[in-house]
Amino acid sequence: MSSNDVLGRGTGGDLRLAGLTKRFGSFTAVDHLDLTIPQGSFFALLGASGCGKTTTLRMVSGLEAPSEGRIFLGDDDVTERKPHRRPVNTVFQNYALFPHLDVYENVAFGLRRRGIKDVKQQVADMLDLVELGHLARRRPSQLSGGQQQRIALARALINQPQVLLLDEPLGALDLKLRRQMQIELKRIQTEVGLTFVHVTHDQEEAMTMADTIAVMNSGRIEQMGSPADLYENPGTTFVANFLGQSNLIPGTVEGVRGDVVTVTAHGQRLTLPADRCRTDTGAVILGVRPEKVRLAPAGSALPPGVNALAGGVVSDASFIGVSTQYLVRLPSGEELAVFEQNTGCEIQRPGTEVVVHWDPSQSFGLDGSQDIEAGADLDEESAA
Template sequence: MSQAAEKDPATPALAKDGAGGVRSRANGEFDGLRLSGLTKSFATFTAVDDLDLDVPRGSFFALLGPSGCGKTTTLRMVAGLETPTSGSIVLAGKDITRSKPYQRPVNTVFQSYALFPHLDIFENVAFGLRRRKQKNVDAQVKEMLDLVELGSQARKKPAQLSGGQQQRVALARALINKPEVLLLDEPLGALDLKLRRNMQIELKRIQTEVGLTFIHVTHDQEEAMTMADTVAVMNKGIIEQMGAPAELYENPQSTFVANFLGQSNLVEGRITGRSGDVVNLDMHGVPVSVPADRAHTDSERGWIGIRPEKVLIGAPGEELDAPGNTVPGGVVTDVSFVGVSTQYLVKMPWGQELQVFQQNTGRAQMFRVGDDVELSWRPEYAFLLDPSQDAHAGAEQVGADG
């Protein structure tokens, strides 16, 4: 799809909230991070391709994408660890494109915490302040350790702390320098699932309290959507789509975004008519409709998309609470009980298997492999994507770090 910012980068941005808008100084100068035409080419490929991006000051912003998409390279250029091939990086009105890393008002927290093992937690956090010979070091460190809820651990060594506690020490050490931007490079990747989820909540709480700009690079969709005000989904060096997490999930504009953010059923359909705010389609002989503002193609065909949790499943003839798009003739081919939901695969008359996630409320009928079923969904939950795009894009991503 298009780049995130199809605009004249010299045009001052208007003030908006932190959920995808931009803010500017009183004189009209953008006070956040602005990337304009940012490109990084290596010998055999282009990692970041003519990237335009505005990150509002004080927002929690996520760069989300698979390995090799360019997100880490983008972050390293902002940090000064990679030199752009072309383009500019402007932070708080100052061009830092060619500035040395230590000259930039940014700090980075990596997946490897890089704590000093011979220093206790207090001195790890105090290190930068003492190096710059600042005053009131003890008071500042105490305040920062209280913020990350480690005040009682101040005199322990890093090896005595859990992974989550070490991550919070690394965060405190970066935040105490009061950077314009805090860069988070897969910071939770080394933690186990339960601890990672707890740290997601903690990171968002801390960002809200300190009010600094956080730019979080991750390949974990849940991580990005849990914490960020705005998510930019990257693929092959460009931004496929950018917006609030719910907007990207509910109304993806490309097959890559539809598949990479969660899971989607994508079924080929032919447009039979457009009426006001509705697009009508023929889906293998079944009439269905999609809201016009969720139709992202000018073609007469397209991929009809519906999220598995939006699909209802019932016995043939059963009345389902989803009038408008009812698809008969399904046969259950797989059943997976995953606790909060039961996940079905249902083979449709045209041979395609659709996914259905049914909440385990105890009120719905459970089906078994071989059962005949009908599927249904509300038209307002569906979306329509360009037929020229790969229906499997984003579903399985492998590659080098990036």
């Protein structure tokens, strides 16, 4: 029997949150959240500590009661249902395995509690899914962190939830194992076809696994889309700064001609595509990701048509193997980040005068009235 047969792939319908709000006294943790998570998707709620993502997850699971709003699974309103009455299971960061039970009995626990006597085949299928059948009679204390995480996942999946909630499930693992488990979790989700809702503060984790990411800020969704959409076309300075790293340059829209916007910044004329600019007049913040920017020695010939800012001086150069990460101080005092791939190019030493340049099509433009530093220095050490 396959894992799809065990779980009943594609049942239950979309998860829909309608006006979902949670207040703790005078503090609003989640603020009128409207969200539809398609059935069978891998969806990430991404944000820093205090943004409301874990509170949202706890309301979906039934561990917190909403102050306002409704929660629907398909056509069913589950807002008032007790946690054990909802077709939802949660995998926590600390796994919450039973230390006195072996792996087999940990996975079988939910079935036995429901009075199912013949659990052998279902447990075997789940252990095969997470590739740990050979450890069935070990205790949790005899497993590595990654193995414990996979057993917690199997224990949750065997209950055939319509939605699996993952609350910072990889937070306790070291970096190498965390990256391995990101791939493993995505494989399992693709194989079983269930809706996974993953809460994390780790941008790389969200981008590696999720089909769709909702970036949360102060209890609301700042922007939602595919990882590529959010990274390449951030809609706000908060998203541009929080999801990866961005160079954000204040300027003024000089004009729009056809599908090109011209911007004046640092005394230079820069251009960008009109469909990547969210304002067509007045103050604008022109953005470009560090890996899109190139360095050229001062006075050297540049490729035709590039955006360029001259008079920069390398203030820092950090070789990290796959790339060299530079900081370049412009005459205005602003510093731009430049990530150059390790292709054997000579490293520019601090103090070297350079020109920074990039393809105009890689620029994006944001409303210039925003806080240019929004999202740049958030505490990402703990989940909300």
